[in-house]
Amino acid sequence: MGRKLLLEHIDVSGIETYDVYRNHGGYKSVEKALKTMSAQEVVEEVQKSALRGRGGAGFPTGMKWSFLAKPEGVPRYLVCNADESEPGTFKDRFLMEKLPHLMVEGMITSSYALGANTAYIYIRGEYMFVLDILEKAIAEAYAKGWLGKNILGSGYDLDLHVAPGGGAYICGEETALLESLEGKRGNPRMKPPFPAVKGLYGCPTVVNNVESICAVVPIINIGADEYLKIGTEKSSGTKLISACGNIARPGVYEIELGLSVEDFIYGDEWCRGIANGKKLKALIPGGSSVPILPAHLITSTAAGERRYMSYESLSDGGFASGSMLGSGGFIVFDEDQCIVRNTWNFARFYAHESCGQCSPCREGTSWMEKVLHRLETGKGNMRDIDLLAEINKKIEGNTICPLGDAAAWPVAAAIRHFREEFEWHVTHPNDAITRNYGMLKTPSITL
């Protein structure tokens, strides 16, 4: 049994309500922080815990907090990134829906650490039903004196609000999110200046993922030393993994970082193997933006070592033979799935979601989508495969935000590991079409 820090009480009935949550140790981190610690001490504790951002990039949370500028007389903001739109990722929804008070508690403790008196949770517009749940929890927290003026008599004030998006993946990128929260189109800003210096309304702002903010609660409760005992040397603590695709038991699991990938896929406690007794073909371990891994690189690395669910082990081998932990969106493919079709599907996603500001991204993503569609439907030729690589190079590194890269890299990885399957679509144009839905048996080619 792995240790649970976020989902410890998930099975308690009524845990979404204030009383039950409070009776199970809820809001203790706020008491501890506001009554016994200075804001700086909270920041230091989070720094010491080595918590890495759970939104995808894995940037150390404590370090980000320490960068926050503190000019006199200028408000500072904490903004929670609840835009969760990376395909394969549904863990933040799970946290907020089932444990809304953990989200609220994390926001209070974190805002106190940063000296923010106003904080926002920016939630994707499609999660309007989750927004209702959060607002109910927030109202309860105000009523019980955890929000508002002079919280616990400490002299610290905090207002917390939830703001919905309108359906745009790009608003998960932190500067696009801030634009959106200011009521504009979600076009990412040039960095620098970073949000820590110039964020919401031009004021110093920290943007953190839902899970990062929730993780602050156990870190303050048990202390950084205890937190560091969980996980691996480079990946401390626990992580939520949202597992989906062709597995027997999809869902959200809290794992101790460092669990083996094999145990996670086949273990009884987690995914329970591939659905319908099929064989594992490929894995995207951290959301659609990270490289796909073929079967032989999933449970072990290219060097033949066991592969673990951690930042360092999943990226072992770099882009040549590794991937990334990313957002924890764990997408499993069985033997019947068509990699070309899936690559095209994701390319269509990025083409649809490009904000259109930079031409390499706007044009490149839709070109990739068109070329991949051609290949997928049996109308492509061999040169198209190399053309994709060329388009990739034109996008990579030439854009304002990382969406361009996020669109390009998975295509490159798919071709790297499954080139034969792309070629097969060119040499078997008629069969390529019949395989469209991935429902037919994989033809006899060596994958």
Add this chain to the structure above:
Amino acid sequence: MISTLETQAKRPPFSPEKLTEVQGVIKQFPEGKQKSAILRVLHIAEEEFGGWLSPETMDYVAELLDIQSIEVYEVATFYTMFNLKPTGKFVFEVCRTGPCMLVGSDEIIDYIKSKLGISAVGETSADGMFTLKTAECLGACGYGPMLQCGKVYHEHLTPAKVDELMDHYRAKYSSSINQN
């Protein structure tokens, strides 16, 4: 959802209750930053005024937020959730992205098309009841295939479940008509 139905023909302005709600949203942001309320207000306006944002509705929102109409058009056209033309009484938005495709979203989309007798995504059934749209990943990847209708997620879809859903929404519509 029912409230949308009751207000099919409704046009600006908001009722006094809705206006109070909107004022509350504006107050969540600092003085002079009322534009921050725009997305939330557009969602409310869409729900109140017939399920889509007419130019009249957008101009009204601009007035409420004391900003230029163009600022509202800019935003309404950027975000995919907003309907800029009238839709059926219920909009089914089926997720079409990778993880849902792995578990059969394409088949569900085809099934809904044939049930509604429409030839393409984006069309509305002849009786004006359902519009089929597709959406990108809605954060329900482990529970696919799935669709969103209004605020509600319907997950683990099968053809039989789609049949049930259509009956459910038809019944909901009939009872809302009978109430009026």
